[in-house]
Amino acid sequence: MSILYDEAQQSIANESRRVLEARVTKDQLLPLLESTGQYHEAFWNTAKEQGWTALAMPEDFDGLALGLVELGLIAHQAGRTLSGAPFLTSSFGAAKAIEIYGSEAQKAKLLPGLASGESIGAVAIASGADALPKQPQLVFADDRIDGMATGVSGGLVADIAIALVQGPDGPALVVASLADVERQAIESFDNSRCVANLRFAAAPADVLGDGEEAHAAALHILALQAVITAHEQTGGAEALMETARDYAVTRRAFGQVIGSFQSVKHRIAELYALVELARANCIHAASREGKDDFITAAAAARLSATEAYDTAARDCIQIHGGIGVTWEAGLHLHMRRARSLAIEQGNALFWEDILVDRLTGEAA
């Protein structure tokens, strides 16, 4: 089964699109590529002002108690206009970990700040290339973390991080303040993601879940984030598909618009197929939160959205010809974003394995 968006959800989509299109331009985003650790403040201020940071948080902690469907709609629009910061997803993941696995005291302490957007969250589950390590590199003992978390999106400016750590009795999911943690900015092809290596040196942290639960909890958080990211990827792919279409109906060559050549029009029609499959998988996955097949649906959404965005980035630039590869045209903003979103929250290889494990009943 799937769902149809209701009127309230439709208006979230329309309103967020209107606001973002009015406030985010490629001329604001291009300079961010050439500076390390800068994010687009207008985007994040908009997210706070519009209540997007509070959207999927519980009412008891200043949230709006909506869910994946609504946040997904906003992420889709953010993907269309290129979000200027990764926090919509990273803070959401951090908040969900605290909401689901934290104590009342932890929730009361941390969630209101995340809901208002005054506090920014990051998620550090991966160890290097491994999105969900069996043996995390961060070491946890006596309520303190040691070691380095690498390539954490938003890590450069986040106030708190959810981390998967190796404790004395196995892995644990913890929440740590980043106030005194050393951060090394990663010079990236998509600098507004504010990616950093985080060096923990006896940094205090609180346990959210440990033992058997820790892994399942980490996967669940990754899956929730993956569904949001998949919406963002689908939005980016949709915008590129429309851009390619708009160019193909105006640009002329050999006495006709290039969109009348099948090599071009079929390429755009194929993008339409990829975008619609990704969209359908996203809506479905968002509607399955809390159900047995949620991880399966999230994996399918993630895989089809990554394929859609990658292909759209490749083909949209190709259809534009020379103008498509200029700095000024800005299509490379999407090409860059397609890759950074492809490797946040577990890459396609990771989700393929998760999915097949579920389909074959090999997953726990």
Add this chain to the structure above:
Amino acid sequence: MSHIETYRANAAKWLESVAPTYGKAARRSLSEDEDLALGRRYQNAKFEAGYAGINWPVEYGGQGLSHIEKVTFESEEMKHGFPTGYFGISLGMPVPILMQFGPDQEFAKERVLKALKGEEIWCQLFSEPAGGSDLAGLRTKAEPDGNGWKINGQKLWTSWAQYSDYGVIVVRTDPNVPKHKGLTYFWVDMKAPGVDVRPIKLAGGDSHVNEVFFDDVKISDDHRMSPVGGGFGVAMATLMIERYVATDSAGFGPHLDLFIDLARTTEINGKPLIADGRIRQQIARNYAMRSGLNAITARAMLMMQAGMTPGPEGSLNKLVSVRSRQKLSELAIDLQGSHGFAYDDHAQQKDNWTSSWINAPTGRIAGGADEMLLNTIAEKILGLPQDHRPDKGVAFNQIPA
């Protein structure tokens, strides 16, 4: 339980009850004639049980329900491998179009009832040697003959013409005007003198399509179903009538579970293929694609139930599912190594990879070739221009050969 869920549950129960008599297992070693006879009995059983003409008007013998019930029934029916193929075209397009455009409604009612009971079969005589995708370029002609018409020419790829009692046909009645404007739509008696049906054996060994020759076939003007010169419009209406059909994200090939079972039970270099990343990737990619199509279908059903028109993304199903089924079927044969040679031409493409593979090219061409589907998406949904068409606005008999 919602109304539609109750309907689905009842349909599923009835289908289970008749599956041993008419389903996959009962058909296994039948000749085509025996299978057709079984199919006629199954169609009649559906009629008796109230599952024929589900969304057709009651006064024609239908059930007067909506296309939601029809699609729901079909998606359940598909699971059992019933002999429905012989009636798919007949009940899908020509017979509904006869209800809508048949000049003599008493005659139409008789025909509809017999078709619903599986007693008569109709075919659709559209494609020709000179054009399939380019339907309006057809050459079979009808000339005035007394008070009626005389048909000469050849049709091609006509499904089940060899078993058909009647057919609907588009022919050229005026070659002096642009190609779309010189066509007229008729029904014909397939047993009439001058109609010659010759089955064509396809790559998979079966012969469900035919070439049909018309040699001075005389029909009276009451066979005409469109204004003279207005045949293209009725032809388009015929092709549109099947918008609401049950789709199959497996592309009418095997379910992905069968591929997973195969990968589980097969080893290469001493390792199970289900642990091989190349195979796992294909499983994951195919699953993601199929789940996307299923979600599109589920949303279309919800939209119909809400009284809305489903979005155009439903048109992706055939394009996406059949070509991926083709590749997955190739891989499934590879997986079996030297066991992959075996071929049973009675096997069903829904549960046999080799049958699925050898019939896949037909699936990608029949009922709209992949390239035409891409054109339709590009032009109708995305607003991209038509290809360069040198025959546009040119009288048919002036089009350069």
